[in-house]
Amino acid sequence: MSRLLVCPPDYFRIDYEINPWMRRVNEVDPERAVRQWHHLMTVLEHDVGAALERMKPVPGLPDLVFTANAGVVVGRKAVTSRFRHPERQREEAHFEAWFRENGYEVMTLEEDLYFEGAGDLLGFSDVWFGGYKQRSEIRAYPRLSELFGREIIPVELVDSRFYHLDTCFCPLSGGELLYYPPAFDRYGQTAIAERVGPERRLVVPEEEALMFACNAVCVGKHVVLPAGCPETMRLLEARGYQSHPVPLDEFMKSGGSAKCLTLALD
Amino acid sequence: MTHEQETVVLRGHIIDSLILAKVLDTISMMGGTFDLQEVAIGKTREETSRARIVVRAPSAKLLAEILHAIQPHGASVERELDCQAEAAPADGVFPEQFYATTHLPTQVRLQGRWVDVERMEMDLGIQIDAGKTGARTVPMGEVKRGDWIVTGRTGIRVIPLQRPQERDVFSFMESRVSAERPHGHIIADVAKRMWSLRDRHRQGQEGCKVLLAGGPAIIHAGGREALTWLIEAGFIHVLFCGNALAAHDMEADLYGTSLGYGLSAGRAVPRGHEHHLRTINRIRAIGSIAAAVESGVIKQGVMAACVRHHVEVVMAGTIRDDGPLPGVITDSVAAQAAMRAAIPGVGLALLVASTLHAVATGNLLPAAIPTVCVDVNPAVPTKLADRGSFQAVGLVMDAASFLRELARELGWTP
Numbered sequence: 001m002s003r004l005l006v007c008p009p010d011y012f013r014i015d016y017e018i019n020p021w022m023r024r025v026n027e028v029d030p031e032r033a034v035r036q037w038h039h040l041m042t043v044l045e046h047d048v049g050a051a052l053e054r055m056k057p058v059p060g061l062p063d064l065v066f067t068a069n070a071g072v073v074v075g076r077k078a079v080t081s082r083f084r085h086p087e088r089q090r091e092e093a094h095f096e097a098w099f100r101e102n103g104y105e106v107m108t109l110e111e112d113l114y115f116e117g118a119g120d121l122l123g124f125s126d127v128w129f130g131g132y133k134q135r136s137e138i139r140a141y142p143r144l145s146e147l148f149g150r151e152i153i154p155v156e157l158v159d160s161r162f163y164h165l166d167t168c169f170c171p172l173s174g175g176e177l178l179y180y181p182p183a184f185d186r187y188g189q190t191a192i193a194e195r196v197g198p199e200r201r202l203v204v205p206e207e208e209a210l211m212f213a214c215n216a217v218c219v220g221k222h223v224v225l226p227a228g229c230p231e232t233m234r235l236l237e238a239r240g241y242q243s244h245p246v247p248l249d250e251f252m253k254s255g256g257s258a259k260c261l262t263l264a265l266d
Numbered sequence: 267m268t269h270e271q272e273t274v275v276l277r278g279h280i281i282d283s284l285i286l287a288k289v290l291d292t293i294s295m296m297g298g299t300f301d302l303q304e305v306a307i308g309k310t311r312e313e314t315s316r317a318r319i320v321v322r323a324p325s326a327k328l329l330a331e332i333l334h335a336i337q338p339h340g341a342s343v344e345r346e347l348d349c350q351a352e353a354a355p356a357d358g359v360f361p362e363q364f365y366a367t368t369h370l371p372t373q374v375r376l377q378g379r380w381v382d383v384e385r386m387e388m389d390l391g392i393q394i395d396a397g398k399t400g401a402r403t404v405p406m407g408e409v410k411r412g413d414w415i416v417t418g419r420t421g422i423r424v425i426p427l428q429r430p431q432e433r434d435v436f437s438f439m440e441s442r443v444s445a446e447r448p449h450g451h452i453i454a455d456v457a458k459r460m461w462s463l464r465d466r467h468r469q470g471q472e473g474c475k476v477l478l479a480g481g482p483a484i485i486h487a488g489g490r491e492a493l494t495w496l497i498e499a500g501f502i503h504v505l506f507c508g509n510a511l512a513a514h515d516m517e518a519d520l521y522g523t524s525l526g527y528g529l530s531a532g533r534a535v536p537r538g539h540e541h542h543l544r545t546i547n548r549i550r551a552i553g554s555i556a557a558a559v560e561s562g563v564i565k566q567g568v569m570a571a572c573v574r575h576h577v578e579v580v581m582a583g584t585i586r587d588d589g590p591l592p593g594v595i596t597d598s599v600a601a602q603a604a605m606r607a608a609i610p611g612v613g614l615a616l617l618v619a620s621t622l623h624a625v626a627t628g629n630l631l632p633a634a635i636p637t638v639c640v641d642v643n644p645a646v647p648t649k650l651a652d653r654g655s656f657q658a659v660g661l662v663m664d665a666a667s668f669l670r671e672l673a674r675e676l677g678w679t680p
Contacts, residue, residue: 127311132338133338137338137340138285138338138339139278139340139342141279142277142278142279145278146314151282153283154279155283185288188284195282
C-alpha cells in the first residue's frame with residue numbers, strides 16, 4: 001500500500017510571495033481550503049487506497065502543508081530539503097524531526113546546496129529527472145545520485161510559473177509521462193524524449209498545465225489531479241488510468257495542488 | 267595576452283541530459299571558446315560523468331559573463347592554487363622539481379592572480395620575483411642561488427596559440443615543409459609581411475623587427491647582393507651569424523672571392539683559400555668590423571650595410587672558426603645570452619642556410635613569432651617545424667635564390 005505524508009492546512013495562508021502565483025492580496029479562504037484539503041484526503045484514502053501519515057501543522061509556517069518539499073524518501077532513507085527561500089527554510093527542522101521520529105535514516109546536503117525534495121526530483125523505475133535553476137540547484141543532483149545510486153537527468157525549468165518539476169512533469173506508474181514540454185528548454189525536451197518514447201509521453205495542453213494538471217498524484221492506476229482538466233483526464237483514461245478530479249483552487253493561490261500536498265514515503 | 271581563461275568543472279549526468287552540450291553551446295554563443303580537456307564518462311548509468319573545460323574569452327568582462335551564465339548549469343570554477351616555487355640550491359642549478367618551459371605563452375598563478383611569464387622561450391625555468399608579482403623565464407646557467415624557481419605543475423597554465431588574424435601562408439597554423447611545392451606565393455607572403463613590418467617599425471611600433479639568422483652559404487651561393495639590399499632598404503633589423511658569413515662577406519669585398527672562389531667568374535683563384543684568413547687578419551689588425559667599415563677598408567656588402575644601418579649583429583663562434591673576427595663571441599653560453607637579449611621586439615624570423623644558427627635561434631623564439639626556415643637540406647626546416655611552432659614555414663631551396671626572389675618582391679632590381 002502507498003503511504004503518503006500530508007500536513008493539515010490549519011495555518012495555510014499567503015504570508016509572502018515567492019512564486020508568480022502568490023499574491024498576498026489574493027487571500028486564502030481558510031474554511032474552503034480546509035474543506036478542499038479534507039476532500040483530497042478522502043479521495044486519497046478511500047478512492048485510491050493510500051495510507052496517510054499526518055504531520056502536525058506549525059503556526060507561522062503556512063507552506064508546511066506542501067509536504068512534497070519535505071525531502072526525498074527511498075525505502076528508509078530520507079534526504080531532507082534545503083530551501084532556496086528563507087521563508088521556507090524554517091520548515092526544514094520540522095520535516096527533519098518528523099523523519100527522525102518515524103525511524104528514517106536522515107541525510108542532509110551541504111548548507112548552501114538548494115534542493116526542494118520531491119518537488120524537483122521525480123522518476124521512473126529506471127531513471128530519475130531533477131528540475132533545476134528555479135529552486136533546486138543542479139549541483140545537488142550528482143550528490144543525490146551518489147546517495148541513492150540512481151541516474152538523475154537534470155532538466156532546466158525555464159518558465160517561472162512552473163517553478164518546481166512537479167508542476168509540469170508527472171511520471172505515471174505504467175511508465176507514461178504526463179508533462180508540459182514548454183516548461184523545458186530544447187535540451188531538456190530532447191533529454192526527456194530520449195528516455196521516454198513518444199508513445200509514453202502525454203502532453204498536457206497549456207490551459208490545463210496552468211491549472212497544474214501535472215501536479216497529480218499517481219497511485220497504481222489511479223491519478224488524483226486538480227479539477228478543471230478534462231483533456232488531461234481524457235489522456236489518462238485513454239491509457240487505462242482512473243482519474244479523480246479534486247477542486248484545489250485555494251491551494252493554487254500559493255502555486256500548489258494535489259501533488260504538492262503529498263509526499264510519497266515508499 | 268589577448269584572451270582570458272578560466273577552468274570549470276561539470277559533473278553529474280551531464281551527457282544524456284545534454285547539460286554538457288548546453289554549457290558548450292552557451293560558451294560559443296556568447297562569443298567565447300572552449301577546450302574540453304577531460305571527459306570522464308560514468309561506467310554505468312548510475313555513475314556520474316565529469317568534464318573539465320577551459321573557457322576562453324577575448325576580455326575579462328566577457329569571460330565573467332560567460333562564467334555567470336554557465337554557473338547555474340553546474341559549471342563551477344575549478345579551485346585553483348598558486349604555483350609552487352623553491353629556492354635555487356646553488357648558482358646555475360635549478361631546484362630538483364623545476365618546471366621546464368615550452369615556447370608557448372605561459373601564465374603562473376601568484377597570490378591568486380594569473381601573471382604572464384615574460385620572455386617565453388622553451389627549455390628554461392621560471393623565476394618569480396621577490397615580491398611575487400612577476401615571473402620571467404631564466405636559463406639554467408643564469409640562475410643564482412636563492413632565486414625563486416617555479417616547481418611542480420600546479421598554478422601553471424600554457425596557452426595554445428590563437429589563429430593569426432592575417433590571411434597568409436602563416437595563418438594555416440601548421441608547420442609545413444616540402445621541396446615539391448612552388449615557392450613563389452610563400453615568398454610573396456613573406457615579402458608582404460616584411461613591407462608591413464618595415465612600415466610599422468618606422469612608425470616606432472614594437473614587435474616589428476625582422477631577424478635574419480644566416481650561414482656563409484648565402485655568400486658562396488650568390489645571395490650577398492640581395493641580402494645587402496634588404497638591409498640597406500630597411501627590411502632587416504637583427505642579424506645572427508657566425509664567423510664565416512662575416513668573413514666571406516668581407517673577403518668578397520676585399521678580394522672578390524668567397525672561400526677562394528671568384529664570385530663573378532665562379533672559378534678557384536690562385537691562393538684564394540688564403541683570402542678569408544687574410545681578411546680576418548686585416549680586420550683583427552683594425553680592431554673591429556665597424557672600424558673597418560667606417561675607415562673605408564670595407565666598402566660594401568652585408569657587414570658594411572649592417573654597420574651603416576645600425577642593424578644589431580650577434581656573431582656566435584664555433585670550434586672550427588679561423589681567427590675569429592673581432593666581435594665573434596666564442597663563449598657559447600655568452601653568445602646564447604646575447605642572442606636571447608636581441609629577441610624581444612622581433613616580429614618575423616628568417617632562418618637561412620645555417621643548421622646551427624637556425625636551430626639555436628628557433629629554440630630562443632616564442633612560438634607566436636612567424637618563422638621561415640630556408641635550407642637546401644630538408645632536415646633543417648623539418649627539425650624547426652618539429653618544435654611545434656604553428657607559424658613556421660619551411661622552404662627547401664637554395665639560400666641565394668630565396669634572398670634574390672624575396673628582394674625582387676620587395677623592389678630590388680639587380
